Amino acid sequence: MAGNLPVRRALISVSDKTGLSEFATQLAKAGVQLISTGGTARALRDAGLDVTDVSTVTGFPEIMDGRVKTLHPLIHGGILADRDVASHISAMKAHDIQAIDLVVVNLYPFEDTLASGADYQTCVENIDIGGPAMIRAAAKNHAHVGVIVDPEDYALAAEEIAKEGGLTLQTRRQLAGVAFARTADYDARISTWLAGENGDASPRRATLSGVLAQELRYGENPHQSAAVYRTGENRAGVASARQVQGKALSYNNLNDTDAAYELVAEFGTQVPAIAIIKHANPCGVATGETLLAAHERALMCDPVSAFGGVIAVNQRLTAEAAQAIVKVFTEVVIAPEADAAALEIFAAKKNLRLLLAGAVPDPAVPADIVKPLAGGFLRQLRDNGRLSEDMMKTVTKRAPTAAEYADMLFAFRVAKHVKSNAIVYAKDGATVGIGAGQMSRVDSCRIAAKKAEDAAHAAGLDTPLTRGSVVASDAFFPFADGLEAAIAAGASAVIQPGGSIRDDEVIAAADEAGIAMVFTGMRHFRH
Numbered sequence: 001m002a003g004n005l006p007v008r009r010a011l012i013s014v015s016d017k018t019g020l021s022e023f024a025t026q027l028a029k030a031g032v033q034l035i036s037t038g039g040t041a042r043a044l045r046d047a048g049l050d051v052t053d054v055s056t057v058t059g060f061p062e063i064m065d066g067r068v069k070t071l072h073p074l075i076h077g078g079i080l081a082d083r084d085v086a087s088h089i090s091a092m093k094a095h096d097i098q099a100i101d102l103v104v105v106n107l108y109p110f111e112d113t114l115a116s117g118a119d120y121q122t123c124v125e126n127i128d129i130g131g132p133a134m135i136r137a138a139a140k141n142h143a144h145v146g147v148i149v150d151p152e153d154y155a156l157a158a159e160e161i162a163k164e165g166g167l168t169l170q171t172r173r174q175l176a177g178v179a180f181a182r183t184a185d186y187d188a189r190i191s192t193w194l195a196g197e198n199g200d201a202s203p204r205r206a207t208l209s210g211v212l213a214q215e216l217r218y219g220e221n222p223h224q225s226a227a228v229y230r231t232g233e234n235r236a237g238v239a240s241a242r243q244v245q246g247k248a249l250s251y252n253n254l255n256d257t258d259a260a261y262e263l264v265a266e267f268g269t270q271v272p273a274i275a276i277i278k279h280a281n282p283c284g285v286a287t288g289e290t291l292l293a294a295h296e297r298a299l300m301c302d303p304v305s306a307f308g309g310v311i312a313v314n315q316r317l318t319a320e321a322a323q324a325i326v327k328v329f330t331e332v333v334i335a336p337e338a339d340a341a342a343l344e345i346f347a348a349k350k351n352l353r354l355l356l357a358g359a360v361p362d363p364a365v366p367a368d369i370v371k372p373l374a375g376g377f378l379r380q381l382r383d384n385g386r387l388s389e390d391m392m393k394t395v396t397k398r399a400p401t402a403a404e405y406a407d408m409l410f411a412f413r414v415a416k417h418v419k420s421n422a423i424v425y426a427k428d429g430a431t432v433g434i435g436a437g438q439m440s441r442v443d444s445c446r447i448a449a450k451k452a453e454d455a456a457h458a459a460g461l462d463t464p465l466t467r468g469s470v471v472a473s474d475a476f477f478p479f480a481d482g483l484e485a486a487i488a489a490g491a492s493a494v495i496q497p498g499g500s501i502r503d504d505e506v507i508a509a510a511d512e513a514g515i516a517m518v519f520t521g522m523r524h525f526r527h
Contacts, residue, residue, distance in 0.1 A: 005146060006166040010102035011035045011054070011079075012044070013070065013131065015109055016151060021047035023104075023154040030161050035100070037069050038062065057098075070130040079103060079137040083144045102146045102157075102167070103138035107131045107182075111189055115234040120197065127190055132183045142176035143169075149182040185209040189232050206379055208370055213239060219251045226251045233367055236359035237261060241334060245346060246353030249332070253310070253353065256280055257332045260312035263417040265361045269314050269336070274298045274321075275417075278309040281437065285414045286430035291321035297430040299328065300465075302451055303458055310334070314360050317342040326352065336360050385522050387412055392495065392518040395507050400493045400516040403428075404470050408495040408518060411472035416524040422474035423448045423482075425466045425491060432465035433489070441473065441482040449489035466490045474524040476500040480509040487513045497523045 010032050014020060020043060024034060028049050036044055037054045044051045054070055055061050062069035070076075078100035081088045091097070108128035118126075138147035146167040148157055153175060160167055167175075188207035195203040210229030219226035230239050238258040243249065249257070260277035267273035267287060274294040276284040284301035288294035291313055299306055310332040311325055317333070319341035325333060326349050333346070334355040346354050364384050371378040389405055400408060411426035418424060418436045423444040425433035433452030435444030452465040467490035476499045477483050483494060483506050494510060498519030510517040 003169050004164055004166045005101060005144065005172060007032050007101045007146065007161050009033045009035065009098065009100050010104060011075070011100050011134070012104040013037045013040050014104065014106045016106045017043055018151045019154050023158055024049055026158040026162065038066060067129065070134055073097070076137055079134060079145055080141050082141065100145065103134050104148045105131045105135050106149055107186055110186065111232050114193055115232065123193065132186065135179045135183055139176040139179040142172040146172050147175050147179045149179050153178070185211070216251050217248065228254060235365055236357045236361045238334065238355065241355040241357040244343065244354040244356055245350065247351055249353055253332050256310040257334050257355065259417065260310045261334050261357065262361060262363065263414065264312040264314045265363045266413040267314055269360050273314045275312045276306045276309050277312070278305045281419055282414060282417060282431065282434060283309060284431055291315060291318055292324055295321055295324050300455055300459060301431045301434065302455055319345060322346055383416060383524060385524070387520055387522055391520055391522070394516065394518050395498065396510045396515065396517045398514060398516045400518060404493040404516060407470040408472065408493060411470055412495050412520065415472040415474045416526070418474065418526065420474055420525045420527055422526065424472045425452060425469045425489065426472065427465065427469040432469050441477060442485050445482050445485035445489065449485070452489070464490060468492050470495065474526065477506045478502065480506050483509050487515060491515065493517065495520060497521060
C-alpha cells in the first residue's frame with residue numbers, strides 16, 4: 001500500500017453541503033482538480049471554484065432524473081484501479097481513465113425524508129445508489145484512494161493535504177472504516193423501513209445501527225467501555241435531549257433516566273406526574289394537581305431509595321417543583337421544558353444534570369428492543385401495550401369502585417416499568433409500595449408492604465400506606481399465597497393479567513377476603 005497519497009483529483013458529490021465551499025477552496029488551493037455533479041457543481045461554482053462536470057469526464061449526460069450519472073467505467077475505473085498492478089495501469093491507459101485520488105460523497109437524505117413523514121415513493125426516490133457505490137469503491141481501494149463521507153472529517157483531510165501534500169495510509173484506513181460504517185448504517189435504515197412497510201416483524205436479516213453521540217467514561221462498571229449512539233427513531237427521549245447543566249452523564253445515569261422518562265410518559269401531559277427512579281426501577285410515582293404535589297406524593301413512597309435517584313416529569317418544570325426537587329440529592333432531572341425561574345434554581349446545584357427533551361415520548365409508538373446473547377441477540381418490540389378500563393374484567397363477587405378502577409389503571413401502568421416479579425401498591429394516584437425484581441412474587445408483595453410500612457413510619461403515620469390501596473401484579477398469581485400477602489398488607493382491590501391454572505383458587509381467596517379483583521389479559525414482564 002502506498003504510504004502518503006498525493007491528492008491531485010477529487011470527485012465531490014454531496015447532499016449535505018455543510019462546510020463544502022470552505023473545504024473545496026482548501027483543496028483547490030492545494031492544486032486539486034475538482035470533479036462534481038449537479039447541485040454540488042453549482043454550489044462550488046457559486047463559491048468561485050473551477051469545477052469539471054462528471055458528464056464532461058464520462059462523455060455521457062446525467063439521465064433518468066439523475067439516477068444515472070456516476071455509474072460509469074471512467075468514474076469507477078478511476079476510483080478502483082490498483083495502481084500497483086500493471087494490468088490495471090495498462091487498462092487505464094487503454095481506455096483513457098484518469099485516477100481519482102479522493103472521493104467526497106454524502107448520501108441522499110433518506111433518514112430525514114423518512115422522519116418527515118414523506119410518502120412511500122418519495123422515500124424510495126431518496127435512496128441513493130451512485131453515492132454508496134462510489135463510497136464503497138473508494139473505501140475498498142483505500143490503499144490508493146481517500147474517501148470522506150462526513151463533513152466533520154473535512155478539517156482533518158484539508159490539514160493533512162496542506163501539510164503532507166496528501167493523505168497518510170493511517171488516515172485513509174480510518175476514513176475507509178467510517179465510510180463502510182456509513183453505508184452499512186444507510187442500508188440498515190432502508191431495510192428496516194422496508195420490513196416495516198411489508199409488515200415483516202421478523203425479517204430474514206436484522207440489523208442494528210446508530211450514530212455515535214457521545215463516548216462515556218465507562219459502562220455500568222469502571223472496567224467496561226461504553227458509548228451512546230443515536231438511532232433513526234423519531235421520538236423524544238434521553239438520546240436526543242439537551243443537557244442544560246451538570247457534569248457528564250454516565251451509562252447508569254442514562255439508563256435510569258430513560259427508564260424514568262418512559263414511565264412518566266405513560267401518563268401523558270394533561271395531568272402532572274413525576275417518577276423517581278433508582279437502578280432502573282421506580283421508587284415512587286405519583287400524579288397530582290401540580291408538579292409540586294406529585295413530587296411530594298412520589299417521594300413519600302420511598303424517601304430513602306429516592307436519595308441519589310433520577311426524576312422525570314411530564315410537564316414544564318415550575319420553580320416550586322424545582323425548589324422541592326433540589327432539597328433531596330438527585331443525580332438527574334429530565335423534563336420536556338423548564339421555566340426560567342426553575343433553571344435558576346437548578347443552576348445553584350452545579351452537579352445536578354438537567355435534561356430538556358422538548359416533548360414527552362409517545363408510549364404507544366413501536367420500536368425495537370435488542371438484547372445480546374452469546375452468538376446472537378434477541379429482538380422484540382417495545383412493550384407499548386396500553387390498558388383501558390373496558391379491557392378490565394371483574395372476576396370476583398365484589399366489583400371495584402370508581403376510585404379503585406382509577407388506581408388500578410395507574411398501578412398497572414407503573415408495574416409495566418418495574419422489573420419482574422413486579423408488585424405495585426397504589427392509592428389516590430400515587431404509589432405507596434413497590435416490590436421489584438424478586439424471584440418470588442410473594443417476596444415482591446412482602447417487600448413492597450415492608451417499604452410502605454417504613455415510609456409510613458418516616459412520615460409519622462400509625463397506619464401503613466397500603467391500607468385501602470389497590471395492588472397491581474405484572475403477571476398472574478400462580479398461587480393464592482401472593483394475593484394473601486397483599487391482602488395482609490391491606491389491599492382492597494387487585495389488578496392482574498390472570499391466566500394461571502389456579503385462577504379459581506386465587507379468585508376464591510379474593511372473595512373470601514371481600515376484595516375486588518380484575519383480570520386484564522395483558523402481561524407486562526420486564527427482565
